[in-house]
Amino acid sequence: AVPLVVAISTSESAKRGLLIRNRTAFENSRKISTIIFDKTGTLTQGDFGVTRYESLDSTLTKDEMLQLAASLESSSEHPIAGGILRKAKELDLKLSEPTNFQNITGKGIKATLNGKQMSIVSPGMLKEQGLDQPVGAFKDDSETVVFLLQEGEILGYLALSDEIRPESQAAIDTLKKQGIKVVMATGDNEMVAKAVSTSLGLDDYYAEVLPEDKQKIIQDLQAKGEFVAMTGDGVNDAPALAQADVGIAVGSGTDVAAETADIILVNSNPQDISNLILFGTATYKKII
Numbered sequence: 652a653v654p655l656v657v658a659i660s661t662s663e664s665a666k667r668g669l670l671i672r673n674r675t676a677f678e679n680s681r682k683i684s685t686i687i688f689d690k691t692g693t694l695t696q697g698d699f700g701v702t703r704y705e706s707l708d709s710t711l712t713k714d715e716m717l718q719l720a721a722s723l724e725s726s727s728e729h730p731i732a733g734g735i736l737r738k739a740k741e742l743d744l745k746l747s748e749p750t751n752f753q754n755i756t757g758k759g760i761k762a763t764l765n766g767k768q769m770s771i772v773s774p775g776m777l778k779e780q781g782l783d784q785p786v787g788a789f790k791d792d793s794e795t796v797v798f799l800l801q802e803g804e805i806l807g808y809l810a811l812s813d814e815i816r817p818e819s820q821a822a823i824d825t826l827k828k829q830g831i832k833v834v835m836a837t838g839d840n841e842m843v844a845k846a847v848s849t850s851l852g853l854d855d856y857y858a859e860v861l862p863e864d865k866q867k868i869i870q871d872l873q874a875k876g877e878f879v880a881m882t883g884d885g886v887n888d889a890p891a892l893a894q895a896d897v898g899i900a901v902g903s904g905t906d907v908a909a910e911t912a913d914i915i916l917v918n919s920n921p922q923d924i925s926n927l928i929l930f931g932t933a934t935y936k937k938i939i
């Protein structure tokens with residue numbers, strides 16, 4: 652049987668948009684001193700749309716370049732893949748089936764297409780491969796740009812944009828007023844990270860981080876005596892959600908994030924985090 656106090660707070664928490672999976676973490680939310688947010692799908696909608704795309708290969712039209720990129724992305728579940736596939740569908744492009752599909756965690760994807768080794772990668776991965784950023788690829792700081800490569804050569808680029816969730820600003824302002832340090836950690840590039848961080852007035856941000864880096868950032872803060880909450884939606888956030896003192900998953904995110912987290916934001920509204928802290932504190936003091 653469920654103890655009465657838990658039963659009451661479960662229905663009370665539901666009203667506040669919270670699903671509590673770990674009661675200790677819930678009550679400990681009063682101790683949070685730093686909160687780390689993932690960007691894509693957490694502070695932003697995670698709904699990418701292609702804004703620009705260009706071929707850099709004289710034998711390919713821009714739509715042929717998009718067709719190749721969409722074919723590769725057809726095996727990916729990343730929000731970037733969703734945006735590229737939507738664009739290809741709008742243009743009625745016929746896709747081919749890639750083989751040997753692989754995720755390059757936090758950096759892109761690779762697969763074999765038409766017998767060639769192809770990949771779609773982040774600006775950071777492009778640099779790692781010793782390739783220069785093509786002229787014109789970056790125009791707007793808020794765009795996420797990825798590159799299509801074939802056998803180590805750049806065939807083209809695609810720029811995508813995502814929007815900040817309408818509730819994110821109020822959520823950040825409230826947390827800051829509560830004296831909590833608000834930080835973002837994202838796998839996306841430096842320019843996008845900076846643009847989102849500046850727009851929301853965050854205390855700090857980390858860009859181009861891998862899933863294990865997100866976990867390490869939390870570990871380092873904990874070693875300095877910080878009580879850390881992590882909010883994320885993706886498979887790549889799971890190690891950090893597990894590491895955090897309070898792991899908070901966004902309801903619209905992946906099952907892996909939800910299963911790893913202590914608390915789930917049922918309505919995917921980051922403003923419910925301040926409800927969590929107030930309600931967790933009240934429950935701890937047995938006011939409710």
Ligand code: ADP
Pocket residue numbers: 689690691724727728729731732756757758759760771772773774795796797836837838839840860861862885887
């Ligand atoms: P985030 O922390 O923002 O959720 P990810 O770790 O999922 O980021 O991805 C980081 C970066 O890796 C993306 O910004 C993109 O450059 C690249 N990337 C990841 N998956 C894909 C994909 N399916 N297609 C193209 N690029 C990808």
Ligand code: MG
Pocket residue numbers: 689690691692693883884885
């Ligand atoms: Mg995410």
